[in-house]
Amino acid sequence: MAKFTKATSIKDWINQRLAIEKVEKVMGSEYWIPKNINFLWAMGMVLVITFVLLLVSGIFLLMYYQPNIDTAFYSVNYTIMRDVDFGWLWRHIHGVAASVVFLIIYIHMFTGIYYGSYKKGREMIWLSGMLLLVAFSAEAFSGYILPWGQMSYWAGMVITNLFSGGSLHADGLVEWIRGDYVPAQAFLSRFFMLHVLLIPLAILGLIGLHFAALRIPHVNNQDGEEIDFDAESKKYLDGDKKGSKVIRFANDFMSKDMMVAGIYLVFFFYLVFYNYGFAMDPVNFDPADGLKTPAHIYPEWYFLWSYEILRPFSIDIGLIAFAFAQGIFLGLPFLDRSPNAIAANRRGPAFMIWFWLMLTNMIVLTAMGKLPPEDPYSTIGYWAAILFIVQWLALPIITSYEKKV
Ligand code: HEM
Secondary structure, eight states: OOOOOOOHHHHHHHHHHOOOHHIIIIIIIIIISSSSSOOOGHHHHHHHHHHHHHHHHHHHHTTTOOOOOOTTTIIIIIIIIIIIHHHHHHHHHHHHHHHHHHHHHHHHHHHHHHHHTTTTTTHHHHHHHHHHHHHHHHHHHHHHTTTBBBBHHHHHHHHGGGGGGGGGHHHHHHHHHTTTTSOHHHHHHHHHHIIIIIIIHHHHHHHHHHHHHHHHOOOOOTTOOOOOHHHHHHHHHOOTTTTTTEEEOOHHHHHHHHHHHHHHHHHHHHHHHHHHGGGGGGGGBBBBBTTTSSSOOOOOOGHHHHHHHHTTOOOOHHHHHHHHHHHGGGGGGOOOSSOOOOGGHHHHHHHHHHHHHHHHHHHHHHHHHOOOOOOTTHHHHHHHHHHHHHHHHHHHHHTTTTOOO
């Protein structure tokens, strides 16, 4: 049994039992961060803050939301939006955060791609990050069902139909997922459970894994420099703070993170108070009606690029292309054969072109996904989808020719 001495303070009493000083060192004051990183490295912290906003606003919404197909729509659009004091504020925070979180995730992800932060021991960070993207997508989709408006119902119908596997006609599987022939009470109840319990639990676990995966390789830096963290931190602790290439996470780097987070929160609350409409689909302000199909069913903006990869093809090829688009980013650390873990602009023209083409093409796919499936949009969408697939197939080839810089 460990030795316990008479505590000299409450902190000492807790420390003897929970080693909080050690935890504080490992996660804060002796968690070393390179000096040569820019504001894009604050996106991880911005994501944590947005997740907390989602969690807190979600808890408040949960106090009045009713997961029942007869009352869900009214509990959201009347009880929460009109009857409960500041109910509208929690709903706007939740809706805006649910949309903005994807913008930040995409920025965070493309920062990782640009700086090669998925290579050389950082593969687990990338993989856990991609699993977080899948979990957030499932969380957003299940949340969209809950207000039981027209888009909730029809998006639920269309997305669950994908599980029939095209001409495989796995219809039993679709009904098993829905718990009924069409979206109804069983469907709403299970998506409610997924949204408020199972997926948030998975997200918390995955954030833990993402952070744990960062601990050994440390974060990358904008020069792709291989820093000897032991030697540099020793230099710092010996007093040569200027000469050392690293700083403490808490409170030094945190202050930089908080500065970026502060600017983000001004932008965020501007959206919450003055521009929340972009996060709310007008069609979803009509109650769900299984007998009235909306003229144009489309997903939220963050799913549009992959939806546009599904849409231009016949159903079977479309489903294969869609599965490819969903899964392929997971393979990035293994498909990029380059020996360099540095910024794209220093890796030579091939990867630089690949990166900017991929980013631009995904924006084009997103724009085409929102427009009706008619020419010229469908032709542009078709070629953009082909380009997306070709680019991924070409990646291992172009990167294997890259020379060590
Ligand atoms: C919403 C959930 C997420 C949270 C809370 C989160 C949080 C963080 C934090 C705090 C960091 C360290 C600081 C930074 O580089 O920003 C980080 C790094 C990283 N994340 Fe995420 N992340 C999330 C999602 C993702 C996704 C979707 C990806 C893409 C696959 C990803 C890939 C990475 C990579 C590659 C790094 C290492 C960056 C480097 O070494 O320079 N993360 N994340």
